[in-house]
Amino acid sequence: FCILQNVIVVLHESLPLQAMFICILSLPLFHTFISLLTLFLGDVRVRSRAGFETERRGSHPYIDFRIFHSNSEIEVSVSARNVRRLLSFQRYLRSSRFFRGITVPNSSNILDDDYNGQAKCMLEKVGNWNFDIFLFDRLTNGNSLVSLTFHLFNLHGLIEHFQLDTMKLRRFLVMVQEDYHSQNPYHNAVHAADVTQAMHCYLKEPKLSKSLTPWDVLLSLIAAATHDLDHPGVNQPFLIKTNHYLATLYKNTSVLENHHWRSAVGLLRESGLFAHMSLENRQLMESQIGDLILATDISQQNEYLSMFRSHLDRGDLCLENANHRHFILQMALKCADICNPCRTWELSKQWSEKVTEEFFHQGDIEKKYHLGVSPLCDRQTETIANIQIGFMTYLVEPLFGEWARFSNTRLSQTMLGHLGLNKASWKGVQREQSGSGDDVDPTFEEMDSDILPQEPRLS
Numbered sequence: 115f116c117i118l119q120n121v122i123v124v125l126h127e128s129l130p131l132q133a134m135f136i137c138i139l140s141l142p143l144f145h146t147f148i149s150l151l152t153l154f155l156g157d158v159r160v161r162s163r164a165g166f167e168t169e170r171r172g173s174h175p176y177i178d179f180r181i182f183h184s185n186s187e188i189e190v191s192v193s194a195r196n197v198r199r200l201l202s203f204q205r206y207l208r209s210s211r212f213f214r215g216i217t218v219p220n221s222s223n224i225l226d227d228d229y230n231g232q233a234k235c236m237l238e239k240v241g242n243w244n245f246d247i248f249l250f251d252r253l254t255n256g257n258s259l260v261s262l263t264f265h266l267f268n269l270h271g272l273i274e275h276f277q278l279d280t281m282k283l284r285r286f287l288v289m290v291q292e293d294y295h296s297q298n299p300y301h302n303a304v305h306a307a308d309v310t311q312a313m314h315c316y317l318k319e320p321k322l323s324k325s326l327t328p329w330d331v332l333l334s335l336i337a338a339a340t341h342d343l344d345h346p347g348v349n350q351p352f353l354i355k356t357n358h359y360l361a362t363l364y365k366n367t368s369v370l371e372n373h374h375w376r377s378a379v380g381l382l383r384e385s386g387l388f389a390h391m392s393l394e395n396r397q398l399m400e401s402q403i404g405d406l407i408l409a410t411d412i413s414q415q416n417e418y419l420s421m422f423r424s425h426l427d428r429g430d431l432c433l434e435n436a437n438h439r440h441f442i443l444q445m446a447l448k449c450a451d452i453c454n455p456c457r458t459w460e461l462s463k464q465w466s467e468k469v470t471e472e473f474f475h476q477g478d479i480e481k482k483y484h485l486g487v488s489p490l491c492d493r494q495t496e497t498i499a500n501i502q503i504g505f506m507t508y509l510v511e512p513l514f515g516e517w518a519r520f521s522n523t524r525l526s527q528t529m530l531g532h533l534g535l536n537k538a539s540w541k542g543v544q545r546e547q548s549g550s551g552d553d554v555d556p557t558f559e560e561m562d563s564d565i566l567p568q569e570p571r572l573s
């Protein structure tokens with residue numbers, strides 16, 4: 115009976131209604147069902163295998179924590195290791211679920227029109243600084259990055275201008291979204307969507323909008339969407355001290371940012387989204403996206419900020435000059451990446467909690483494996499308020515102060531306004547917790563020392 119029931123369900127899903135009735139009417143011919151069942155199962159196997167093969171792509175900061183059990187001999191076959199390295203961490207988890215027979219329900223059908231309607235409604239205000247990306251992510255059933263970026267490509271006329279194949283574009287964006295690790299509390303696709311939305315707000319600012327070319331807008335949106343691709347949820351010092359191969363590959367320098375960039379290039383090539391462009395243009399695009407993503411390395415903040423400051427002091431920024439425009443886009447992406455404290459308190463507080471959770475999770479692993487707990491990662495000694503106040507004081511305020519000099523608009527004043535209010539709120543929390551109120555995390559004060567490059571990335 116169970117087999118019969120399953121077959122009817124299967125038939126219902128895979129055959130036209132008439133065909134199903136014909137099959138059911140011939141029910142006494144049991145062997146027909148057996149044949150159909152065999153056919154169906156065969157089909158499932160073929161399709162599943164094909165599905166799995168498409169996942170053997172991507173990059174690979176899979177961290178094998180078993181390497182820390184120094185006393186025990188771990189025998190992992192070479193082939194098993196190789197397979198794991200072919201997959202991104204996210205893909206590895208998915209494929210192992212597949213082999214264990216656990217299926218993740220395809221939830222794309224859960225959404226009803228009401229939710230889609232509300233998401234569409236939200237997109238009409240995508241340029242609003244109060245845009246609630248968490249709500250948008252819920253309304254799109256976890257597809258905020260795909261939905262938002264696709265919409266922005268359309269809004270900026272990029273699909274038409276660059277004659278993009280919309281199927282390839284959607285496929286590219288789905289691959290990007292999937293290569294973010296949804297289990298990371300902070301560095302996941304929602305953060306990427308948030309940064310992309312912020313970038314869109316900056317691109318609309320008068321100084322930029324009147325001088326940017328479609329090419330600039332295209333690069334900016336791709337770089338924003340991919341800037342943390344395949345982030346493992348731990349920072350560079352963690353990868354270095356655990357001898358992760360990415361640290362070796364990128365010689366301990368901007369390890370994560372290089373990896374995000376190269377992962378983005380891999381997906382661009384695989385999707386064939388720009389296959390119709392000349393090789394020269396594609397290479398230029400890849401290298402310029404790299405310049406943008408590499409600028410998000412927070413340990414390089416001082417260098418970028420002093421260059422920005424010098425330009426503003428001299429008043430020599432000329433946005434007709436492509437090099438100057440790209441420098442401003444680097445600064446814009448840096449702002450978008452660390453703009454959490456410039457959002458409304460309700461949004462900003464959620465981001466603060468998420469990033470701290472990720473730091474503390476790293477600290478827990480470091481404690482467990484006696485790796486030495488990284489600064490800001492110890493849940494016994496750190497608080498969200500202290501971390502946030504230090505972050506705002508030493509990184510966010512200086513950057514956004516200069517940005518407001520460059521683009522003194524209502525948006526810049528709004529961002530600085532939220533920044534001031536949020537800092538005051540965290541100081542209130544700090545006073546309640548400690549009774550003093552003047553503690554600033556000293557870690558951020560040591561920006562020029564070697565410590566900052568080893569900070570957990572706040573981007």
Ligand SMILES: [Zn+2]
Pocket residue numbers: 305309341342451572573
């Ligand atoms: Zn980021």
